[in-house]
Amino acid sequence: MIVGFDFGTTNSLVSVVVGDRVIDVMDVETGRPHPSIVRYEGEQVVVGREAKDALGAAGIGVHGNTVKSPKFLLGEEAVAVGGVDRSPVDIVADVVRHVRTESMRSPQRNVLGDLDNAVVTIPVTMNGHRRAALREAFAGAGMRVAQFVHEPLAALYGFIRGAHDPEEMARRLARRNVLVVDWGGGTLDLTLCRVDEEQVRQLRNGGSAQVGGDEFDKVIRDEVVKRVRARGGATDDDLAIPEAELRLLQDAERNKIELSADRVDVTFYRPSYFQSGATLQYQLTRQELEEITRPLVTAGIDEIESLLDSLSMAPGQVSLVVVVGGMAAMPAIRSRLHELFGPDRVEVPSNSATLISQGAAWIAHDRQRLRLAKPIELELARGSLMPLLSAGTEMPLGGEVKHETLHLYCADPTDGKAKFPIATPTALSAHPQASERRTSLGMITLGVDETAPPLHERLELGVVLDDDLVLSVEASSSQKHDRVKASYYDLEFGLGLPAQALPGGVAADPKAPEESVLLPQAGLVVRANVARDKDRAAVPGDVLYRHNSGAFARHVTNGATEAQLLEHLYYQPCAVCKRQWGHPECRCGTA
Template identity: 70%
Template sequence: MTVVGFDFGTTNSLVSVVVGGRVIDVTNGEDGGRPYPSVVKYEGERVVVGREAQASLDAVGIGIHGDVVKSPKFLLGQEVVSVGGVDRSPVDIVSHVVKHVRAESLRSARKEDLGNLDQAVVTIPVTMDGERRAALREAFASAGISITQFVHEPLAALYGFIRSAPDSAEMARRLAKRNVLVVDWGGGTLDLTLCRIDESEIRQLRNGGSDSIGGDEFDKVIRDEVVARFRAQSEIASSDAAIREAELRLLQDAEMHKVELSGEIEKATFYRGGYFESGSALHYSLSRQELDEFTRPLISAGIREIESLLDSLSMAVGQVSMCIVVGGMAAMPAIRARLHAMFGPDRVRVPANSATLISQGAAWIAKDQQRLRLAKPIELELARGSRIPLLAAGTEMPLGGSSSTEVLHLYCADPTDGVAKFPVVTPTALSPKPRASEPRTALGMLAVDVDVTAPPLHERLALKVELDDDLVLSLEASSSRTGDRASDSYFDLEFGLELPSTGLDEALSDPEQQDVRAAEVPTGLVIRANLTDDKKDQAAVPGDVLYEHNSAAFARHARPGVTEDQLTEHLYYQPCAVCKRPWGAPECRCGS
């Protein structure tokens, strides 16, 4: 059975497959070997997809904007969208693109290498939430392709970068014990992942990015600035509005000229006859210098995203050994210049196959039969600062069509405020066995109503933990007494991939190797977890609550059964026996 890599991109989509130890991009040779545009056009009952749909943006007249969907990936998660006055499902629109790419690939010169093209490792942005992932899976299924595994796009790119190297073992050794940042700047999103090559494994330290500064946003800014400057130099009144269809065509020009100016040419000419309602044409010559000026705020926003990612781990720029840049925007000189200024030219790599590396990485993952694993454990905070693992680091993620479920039973140590709190955390830094003192990053918290009259450690609570094939962790907490339930899901998890056999085991067993650890940041208010997994754990009960339900525990003869913390907590809420002032009042001089 052949499993391919499939990059369903915002702007273009591509299938890659590994044949005889070499990765092949499956493209249309008659179209210059380019990927397939993610564009759909509706002509009544006829559906036009890909290059023909994209070309029609310049070939048809009034009304085209209502019949064409460009970048349908962004529509996933919505129930219905209106296209040309017709309500359509985003899942169906995406399915049209996937069907087109599948059909064209099976008609290509590489059709014999693809099998039935019904199994794929599919890449997704790190910012794509669980609902959109489920919709994407449904769209692929409708197109006849089963998704065996989702993989974050920048993680796939890094795996492809290592596997595509002339000597992948040597490349892995070069990156051993180092931090690598992958910047995937595509048409729809800026995706970031900071990884560490460690213990024969690529592990994500932290993901980040934005879906508001992709290449499509650059195109809009370029178009709007060109129109504004042309109006100013030609003294065209603001009341002379642009024709809507002409605006759409000019957006395509902006995308085309952006690519041209990222190459060898220094100037590109915009021309659209009858652009304005008055019949006036638009004619403007755009220089590369102006392009850099127009797009500087967007590029700066991207740089700030990178800085924010590093700051979240208290990591200096100098601790990043390599920055790999992929995606369509990687060709833009201004972006590369800013990254060179940030990391230094010797640490920034823009692979020759940067536009197709994500799809190629997915193909290698499929070929090597790699399974995504959790890079860090997922933990539940318990009373007194202890934690229990919900999922261990290294847990394999379920493959397509499967999931794993476990139910934990807990007890409420402090029902005073009528709420049981379930804080979910993960270690901030990578560590095979994180210590209790190491900082944690909060993923979220569930809260369930409990019986406020119940004694501590009596009310039984349940926590259902489910991990599904969309790489989503779902939690559901419930109370046996009140029947209250709360649920939440988390998609922003970090993962790891095993490297192919590279002889790294010995090199990575260096006892002096240090994990990159985030500095502990002082915080303000904290949530006092009130759960325990041991019904007899009296030490987990706050002293004030224990006294209320079992004052005998504080009798002198029983004092050894009460911890110092519990004694302090009990006394804190008791007024001075002499002056009746509260704990710590400076006026109290009674010594009680």
């Protein structure tokens, strides 16, 4: 049995598909997901709801002997918790182990199997090192990560697959752009997707860790305290008692939820909140809540607009906005999304708080495998494109690795550097044209022998795709003996849709485009100088002339091309006035 596991910043949840329905395995006591909080009391480890109740400080991170939202610590070597250095991997493992143990004690334990294999959701901004650490944490808790999947992509799959009529939902969304807004307690995660025939493919991902629900709670708490002080309830030097400060933060979270539901006002009341013994009391209205949190809401909307701008897409080109996560219930957020996209195109599912975990469970149940949404390409000399990985390439599952080695040549070693621009088409297309816009993933710069003739030094390029959804590229030079490695995690993926959920249609051809000429684009660029073959036409004209001037002699068979001739002449002074090419005072070539 493979389950879906949403290891969230603030809460974690296991879901499983049984028959034709999905089941969420909640905390038995509260009927809600398990808080992602762990507390160390000597040798005792307290996790989840009990740790949240005992939390003695505010905000994300380490507070005394308690860790809130440990996902953010992944990637660090160690953190001090209660004076003891602990590994973030071990801390996360404690949370995962708790969720697994509690789930196996739940009424749904009979349908969970051994609960040792899961499709695990991750934020789109989680880098490769943190993904590897998360995989290690799950292993430490006795669970294998069968596959990672982006949280908003899982939500969209769950939205389609879990619909009352999946076929009708797929038909409704076919050939349309869908934006998923996952506004949770820790992060805002975004993915813009296109539902095309037999698959859902990501166009672009984005998000921010600065506008999550936890930030809202802190802003509300701090503003309430500020207003109480302004009314004379306490002086500026009358500090809060730490335990009372925590309780007020929890009040802020609870009151935010109540004001987002049906309450028009709430009362903050904490006796002996200040060290002087003064009581904190303040009545907060929904209007005041929206005023206090408006900058955070605006910052989140700005992230959404920035995502669309990166694709030169207008809000009107988005057919549906699916909003999930705990913050989806906040009226101010819904209102701003309505303003941007129109109320008829914004949908907040009734199961928005659990849809990510449910989507992961459906992916596991349907045995879906992530695949690259777009080809990964290497730009060669003269602007031609060489596919490194085809669109539709299946991503490795847990423990798998895909790799390939390519042999290339340096067409222009003049500056002692071989340049490897890695890019992907910005838009989705079965056969991307060379003239279409590309999005740069990055560039590898490798040391080569600057004294070598063109096309003499051999270059080796290793391409690795691993189960953490990370592309690694390693380049080496034969004469300079340089070696450089780079990794890219910001990739877009696609998921097939199960046959019973599909309208009629033909799947897009996943084959990669053939190498073709790349038209010039505006802006400053660094030209690639590597070639697939020993093709003299790839060598810049001025470089070729220095190493083989005979190629420019008249009537030479297979001599320099017209482009190389022009490139050579560009760097030569005028034969008459000796000025450089294009000099405004050079009139020698005019009649």
